[in-house]
Amino acid sequence: MVWITYIAADGARSRVDVPGGSNLMMGAIQNNVRGIDGECGGCLSCATCHVYLDPAWQERVAPADAMETEMLEAVVAERRPTSRLGCQVRITPDLDGMPVHLPETQS
Numbered sequence: 001m002v003w004i005t006y007i008a009a010d011g012a013r014s015r016v017d018v019p020g021g022s023n024l025m026m027g028a029i030q031n032n033v034r035g036i037d038g039e040c041g042g043c044l045s046c047a048t049c050h051v052y053l054d055p056a057w058q059e060r061v062a063p064a065d066a067m068e069t070e071m072l073e074a075v076v077a078e079r080r081p082t083s084r085l086g087c088q089v090r091i092t093p094d095l096d097g098m099p100v101h102l103p104e105t106q107s
């Protein structure tokens with residue numbers, strides 16, 4: 001298990017244990033973390049799993065591929081250099097302790 005801390009736009013924190021091999025979107029949904037919708041279930045067609053990686057941890061996460069980069073154009077909240085789609089960020093042991101910031105809105 002890998003501990004991830006989701007930080008809402010209002011500063012509320014949810015520290016949850018996410019299984020390796022899962023992803024940031026599923027980790028939030030399965031632990032009732034508010035702020036990630038994940039409407040398409042992770043098939044890269046909704047952009048409602050927008051998250052902001054913490055710059056200090058960004059290098060530990062595999063970069064976005066072309067499809068994710070294209071879908072990031074569809075996020076509703078401000079897109080930043082650290083923006084990712086949570087369903088595409090795979091949980092690995094290297095991410096244990098990682099904070100993830102959530103946008104103000106997904107829709």
Ligand code: FES
Nearest residue numbers: 040042047049087
């Ligand atoms: S859950 Fe739909 S794009 Fe990530």
